[in-house]
Amino acid sequence: MGYKFKIDLHVRDYECDMQGYVNNAVYQNYLEHARHEYLQKLGINFAVLAKQKINLVVVRVELDYRFPLQSGDHFWIGSNLERISRIRFKFWQDLYRYPDDKPVLKSVVIGTSLNGKGRPQLFKEVDDLLPD
Amino acid sequence: MGYKFKIDLHVRDYECDMQGYVNNAVYQNYLEHARHEYLQKLGINFAVLAKQKINLVVVRVELDYRFPLQSGDHFWIGSNLERISRIRFKFWQDLYRYPDDKPVLKSVVIGTSLNGKGRPQLFKEVDDLLPD
Amino acid sequence: MGYKFKIDLHVRDYECDMQGYVNNAVYQNYLEHARHEYLQKLGINFAVLAKQKINLVVVRVELDYRFPLQSGDHFWIGSNLERISRIRFKFWQDLYRYPDDKPVLKSVVIGTSLNGKGRPQLFKEVDDLLPD
């Protein structure tokens, strides 16, 4: 599967828990970071929008853990983004270990945008830049 | 829905991100903590098992984010546990805000046990204590 | 030593790293949480101030790690607060394991308040409530 956006990362020791592997929650940090970088590349800056009270938020996450990362591991995340309704968008994000491309995690993340009152709202700043 | 296990928690400010709400990944921390407390109550100690190279691991997570928590919020997590195969078990874990019981997050977490070589294995220590 | 403010906490498994002990950085999370609770008791709400662009910030931290916490440990944090200049305040925060009161960490944290431009500023909201 082709990915529109890729980033390379490597495990930091504080991300590993007592089992010696990256803690499950940390993968969500990795995925968030990859999404924000991807959005940045599309011209959408998460932090700038947050200051304008345009909050990009996650409404659903599905994570399939295939193989755990540990200290010293390098890995990459491939992401794709699709519009699934006027106001909802969906990321596919998969994580692979370097250099053998062993699948580590598969995920689907569905998001939307909320206004300052917490209501779903389509903003021109986001609408123009998301894929149709 | 009745829950077999409940814990009360409250938001710590460092758990909130620049949008002013608890960061998405932090909910997985909360859920993990609730699962480990629940297992402890059943007689299964995660840390003791980890030292014996019996690793309880998560293989799939589904999270539905309904309403965000913020600084000062108190909340509770209700958890249920079911065996779904000889070697797989499933948690339902829902998070509600206090005192209005507003639904914050719904989740399903599927886990298994791995031996020191990373292979699924049914351990007596776990098998005896999980519900049938 | 008497403490003006105490809170009870216990270790969550995700806070432990591959050595099986609470990661060094996590103690700063604990201390921040204790400070915010202490300030709250004095009538100073960190989050409300942040929204008003009154940022309480840390300028120096000293941490002496005496004994590590691990999975299952319960502990308490004792905090004291003193004004050290018109605009600077100092917390002493010590952490002890339950039930044997074994010293875990000693710390000194010096803070100040900054305005929206990042400059030190004495705010009436804070000044009135801090000890002289």
Add this chain to the structure above:
Amino acid sequence: MGYKFKIDLHVRDYECDMQGYVNNAVYQNYLEHARHEYLQKLGINFAVLAKQKINLVVVRVELDYRFPLQSGDHFWIGSNLERISRIRFKFWQDLYRYPDDKPVLKSVVIGTSLNGKGRPQLFKEVDDLLPD
């Protein structure tokens, strides 16, 4: 001041708290990561030692926060390491923003090595590789 070891990093959005800046505790994560990379370059692998029950531990940290990092910032950490006794070693670690080299944080971190019983012990694996 010259640094024996440097690494480049950049802020991830989940590391920022409700004030919009990197949370104080996160800098300790950055510093730990830089130390482990530095030790790795010297031939000392933190994770491998931990598995052998040789635990490199921090006994004291001093942090001076000069200027806060925010979303989008790139920065570098310069580290130096000195032996201060047979069994204690000291890191100087300073953090600077890119590209203007604005000082962000100055720190001193003192460490030692503990055996499996939590007692200070000088290990040949570490002794041979640390600077005199």
